[in-house]
Amino acid sequence: MKIAVVFANGKAVKLIVREALSRGLDVTAIARGENVSEARSFVKKDLFDLTAKDLQGYDAVVDAFGAWMPETIGGIPKAVEHLCGLLSGTETRLLVVGDAGSLYVNPEHTLCVADGPDFPDAFKPLAAAHDEALKLLQTRSDVRWTYLSPAADFQAEGSRTGHYRLGGEELTLSAKGESVISYADYAIAMVDELVSGQHIGQRISALQA
Numbered sequence: 001m002k003i004a005v006v007f008a009n010g011k012a013v014k015l016i017v018r019e020a021l022s023r024g025l026d027v028t029a030i031a032r033g034e035n036v037s038e039a040r041s042f043v044k045k046d047l048f049d050l051t052a053k054d055l056q057g058y059d060a061v062v063d064a065f066g067a068w069m070p071e072t073i074g075g076i077p078k079a080v081e082h083l084c085g086l087l088s089g090t091e092t093r094l095l096v097v098g099d100a101g102s103l104y105v106n107p108e109h110t111l112c113v114a115d116g117p118d119f120p121d122a123f124k125p126l127a128a129a130h131d132e133a134l135k136l137l138q139t140r141s142d143v144r145w146t147y148l149s150p151a152a153d154f155q156a157e158g159s160r161t162g163h164y165r166l167g168g169e170e171l172t173l174s175a176k177g178e179s180v181i182s183y184a185d186y187a188i189a190m191v192d193e194l195v196s197g198q199h200i201g202q203r204i205s206a207l208q209a
Contacts (some may be wrong), residue, residue, distance in 0.1 A: 002026040009036045010089040014066040015187040052086045060093040076129040088142045100156045101127025103171040151181040151207035158182025167205040
Protein backbone atom coordinates (compact mmCIF):
# COMPACT_ATOMS: atom_id res chain seq x y z
CA MET A 1 0.00 0.00 0.00
CA LYS A 2 1.35 3.38 -1.02
CA ILE A 3 0.56 6.44 1.10
CA ALA A 4 1.61 10.08 1.19
CA VAL A 5 1.77 11.98 4.47
CA VAL A 6 1.46 15.71 3.96
CA PHE A 7 2.92 18.18 6.47
CA ALA A 8 4.93 15.25 7.74
CA ASN A 9 7.23 16.85 10.31
CA GLY A 10 4.83 17.24 13.23
CA LYS A 11 5.34 15.11 16.33
CA ALA A 12 2.15 13.06 16.00
CA VAL A 13 2.68 12.68 12.29
CA LYS A 14 6.18 11.30 12.66
CA LEU A 15 4.64 8.54 14.79
CA ILE A 16 2.05 7.86 12.07
CA VAL A 17 4.90 7.50 9.57
CA ARG A 18 6.79 5.17 11.93
CA GLU A 19 3.70 3.04 12.53
CA ALA A 20 2.97 2.78 8.82
CA LEU A 21 6.54 1.80 8.02
CA SER A 22 6.49 -0.86 10.75
CA ARG A 23 3.63 -2.54 8.88
CA GLY A 24 5.40 -2.52 5.54
CA LEU A 25 3.50 0.37 3.96
CA ASP A 26 5.24 2.40 1.27
CA VAL A 27 5.36 5.88 2.81
CA THR A 28 6.26 9.18 1.17
CA ALA A 29 6.66 12.16 3.49
CA ILE A 30 5.82 15.58 2.07
CA ALA A 31 6.91 18.77 3.82
CA ARG A 32 8.14 22.22 2.94
CA GLY A 33 11.16 21.84 5.22
CA GLU A 34 13.67 19.05 5.56
CA ASN A 35 12.57 15.48 6.21
CA VAL A 36 12.70 14.73 9.93
CA SER A 37 10.49 11.63 9.74
CA GLU A 38 11.68 8.07 9.19
CA ALA A 39 10.26 7.92 5.68
CA ARG A 40 12.92 7.14 3.11
CA SER A 41 10.88 8.66 0.30
CA PHE A 42 10.54 12.42 0.66
CA VAL A 43 9.13 15.29 -1.39
CA LYS A 44 10.09 18.81 -0.39
CA LYS A 45 7.06 20.87 -1.32
CA ASP A 46 4.54 23.16 0.36
CA LEU A 47 1.10 21.60 0.74
CA PHE A 48 -0.52 24.44 -1.18
CA ASP A 49 1.87 23.96 -4.09
CA LEU A 50 0.91 20.30 -4.55
CA THR A 51 -0.81 19.36 -7.79
CA ALA A 52 -3.05 16.47 -8.71
CA LYS A 53 -0.10 14.92 -10.51
CA ASP A 54 1.94 14.95 -7.30
CA LEU A 55 -0.64 12.70 -5.62
CA GLN A 56 -1.25 10.27 -8.47
CA GLY A 57 -0.52 6.64 -7.69
CA TYR A 58 -1.13 6.82 -3.95
CA ASP A 59 -3.76 4.67 -2.26
CA ALA A 60 -4.24 7.25 0.48
CA VAL A 61 -3.11 10.71 1.54
CA VAL A 62 -2.86 11.79 5.18
CA ASP A 63 -3.52 15.49 5.79
CA ALA A 64 -1.62 16.40 8.94
CA PHE A 65 -1.58 20.17 8.46
CA GLY A 66 -1.00 21.79 11.82
CA ALA A 67 -1.26 25.44 12.84
CA TRP A 68 -1.53 27.25 16.15
CA MET A 69 -0.84 30.92 15.47
CA PRO A 70 -3.73 33.28 14.57
CA GLU A 71 -2.16 34.05 11.20
CA THR A 72 -1.85 30.36 10.24
CA ILE A 73 -4.90 28.68 11.79
CA GLY A 74 -6.98 29.51 8.71
CA GLY A 75 -4.75 27.14 6.77
CA ILE A 76 -6.43 24.12 8.38
CA PRO A 77 -9.69 24.26 6.36
CA LYS A 78 -7.80 25.64 3.35
CA ALA A 79 -5.54 22.57 3.38
CA VAL A 80 -8.57 20.27 3.38
CA GLU A 81 -10.16 22.24 0.56
CA HIS A 82 -6.98 22.15 -1.51
CA LEU A 83 -6.43 18.41 -1.06
CA CYS A 84 -10.09 17.67 -1.80
CA GLY A 85 -9.71 19.56 -5.05
CA LEU A 86 -6.68 17.48 -6.00
CA LEU A 87 -8.30 14.15 -5.10
CA SER A 88 -11.81 14.82 -6.38
CA GLY A 89 -13.17 11.94 -8.41
CA THR A 90 -10.19 9.67 -7.74
CA GLU A 91 -9.94 6.43 -5.79
CA THR A 92 -7.24 7.89 -3.52
CA ARG A 93 -8.52 8.21 0.02
CA LEU A 94 -7.97 11.32 2.16
CA LEU A 95 -7.49 10.85 5.90
CA VAL A 96 -7.42 13.98 8.06
CA VAL A 97 -5.73 14.34 11.44
CA GLY A 98 -8.52 16.11 13.30
CA ASP A 99 -9.16 17.53 16.75
CA ALA A 100 -11.52 16.81 19.63
CA GLY A 101 -13.16 20.24 19.89
CA SER A 102 -15.86 19.38 17.36
CA LEU A 103 -16.92 16.12 19.03
CA TYR A 104 -20.54 16.32 20.16
CA VAL A 105 -21.44 16.13 23.85
CA ASN A 106 -25.20 15.67 23.53
CA PRO A 107 -27.38 13.20 21.61
CA GLU A 108 -28.98 16.01 19.59
CA HIS A 109 -25.55 16.96 18.18
CA THR A 110 -26.11 20.64 18.96
CA LEU A 111 -23.25 21.11 21.46
CA CYS A 112 -19.58 20.33 21.01
CA VAL A 113 -16.62 19.97 23.35
CA ALA A 114 -15.50 23.46 22.33
CA ASP A 115 -18.85 24.90 23.49
CA GLY A 116 -18.26 23.79 27.08
CA PRO A 117 -17.66 26.38 29.83
CA ASP A 118 -14.30 24.83 30.70
CA PHE A 119 -12.93 24.85 27.16
CA PRO A 120 -9.96 27.28 27.09
CA ASP A 121 -10.58 30.48 25.14
CA ALA A 122 -7.07 30.24 23.71
CA PHE A 123 -7.97 27.02 21.88
CA LYS A 124 -11.35 28.14 20.50
CA PRO A 125 -10.00 29.58 17.20
CA LEU A 126 -8.13 26.31 16.59
CA ALA A 127 -11.24 24.25 17.32
CA ALA A 128 -13.30 26.48 15.03
CA ALA A 129 -10.82 25.99 12.19
CA HIS A 130 -10.93 22.21 12.58
CA ASP A 131 -14.72 22.31 12.73
CA GLU A 132 -14.77 24.30 9.49
CA ALA A 133 -12.51 21.70 7.89
CA LEU A 134 -14.79 18.87 9.00
CA LYS A 135 -17.92 20.60 7.74
CA LEU A 136 -16.20 21.14 4.39
CA LEU A 137 -15.41 17.43 4.16
CA GLN A 138 -19.01 16.57 4.94
CA THR A 139 -20.11 18.38 1.78
CA ARG A 140 -17.76 16.35 -0.44
CA SER A 141 -19.27 13.22 -1.92
CA ASP A 142 -16.60 13.31 -4.62
CA VAL A 143 -13.75 12.53 -2.21
CA ARG A 144 -13.19 9.30 -0.26
CA TRP A 145 -12.42 11.00 3.06
CA THR A 146 -12.17 10.01 6.72
CA TYR A 147 -11.69 12.44 9.61
CA LEU A 148 -10.10 11.00 12.76
CA SER A 149 -10.54 12.97 15.98
CA PRO A 150 -8.29 12.21 18.95
CA ALA A 151 -9.58 12.06 22.51
CA ALA A 152 -9.99 15.33 24.42
CA ASP A 153 -6.69 14.79 26.22
CA PHE A 154 -4.25 14.21 23.37
CA GLN A 155 -0.96 13.35 25.06
CA ALA A 156 2.25 14.00 23.15
CA GLU A 157 4.39 12.12 25.68
CA GLY A 158 1.88 9.40 26.47
CA SER A 159 2.99 5.80 26.22
CA ARG A 160 2.19 3.42 23.39
CA THR A 161 -0.19 0.91 24.95
CA GLY A 162 -1.05 -0.74 21.64
CA HIS A 163 -4.76 -0.53 22.47
CA TYR A 164 -7.49 1.96 21.68
CA ARG A 165 -11.24 2.22 21.22
CA LEU A 166 -13.01 3.74 18.26
CA GLY A 167 -15.83 6.18 18.80
CA GLY A 168 -18.00 8.15 16.44
CA GLU A 169 -19.27 11.72 16.36
CA GLU A 170 -19.76 12.01 20.12
CA LEU A 171 -17.15 12.41 22.86
CA THR A 172 -16.54 8.91 24.21
CA LEU A 173 -15.29 8.24 27.73
CA SER A 174 -13.40 5.30 29.16
CA ALA A 175 -14.62 3.23 32.10
CA LYS A 176 -12.74 5.73 34.29
CA GLY A 177 -14.72 8.61 32.80
CA GLU A 178 -11.71 9.87 30.85
CA SER A 179 -11.11 10.86 27.23
CA VAL A 180 -7.40 10.28 26.70
CA ILE A 181 -5.13 9.00 23.97
CA SER A 182 -1.41 9.22 23.35
CA TYR A 183 0.04 10.34 20.06
CA ALA A 184 1.47 6.84 19.66
CA ASP A 185 -1.88 5.06 20.11
CA TYR A 186 -3.57 7.60 17.84
CA ALA A 187 -1.00 6.66 15.20
CA ILE A 188 -2.08 3.03 15.50
CA ALA A 189 -5.73 4.03 14.98
CA MET A 190 -4.82 6.13 11.96
CA VAL A 191 -2.81 3.38 10.30
CA ASP A 192 -5.52 0.81 11.05
CA GLU A 193 -7.96 3.03 9.18
CA LEU A 194 -5.47 3.56 6.36
CA VAL A 195 -5.24 -0.19 5.89
CA SER A 196 -8.91 -1.08 6.37
CA GLY A 197 -10.74 1.86 4.78
CA GLN A 198 -13.78 1.00 6.86
CA HIS A 199 -15.04 4.55 7.56
CA ILE A 200 -15.08 6.36 4.24
CA GLY A 201 -17.19 9.51 4.37
CA GLN A 202 -17.25 9.48 8.18
CA ARG A 203 -15.78 11.25 11.16
CA ILE A 204 -14.53 8.79 13.78
CA SER A 205 -12.65 9.26 17.03
CA ALA A 206 -10.14 7.28 19.03
CA LEU A 207 -9.38 6.98 22.74
CA GLN A 208 -7.31 4.65 24.86
CA ALA A 209 -9.11 1.51 25.87
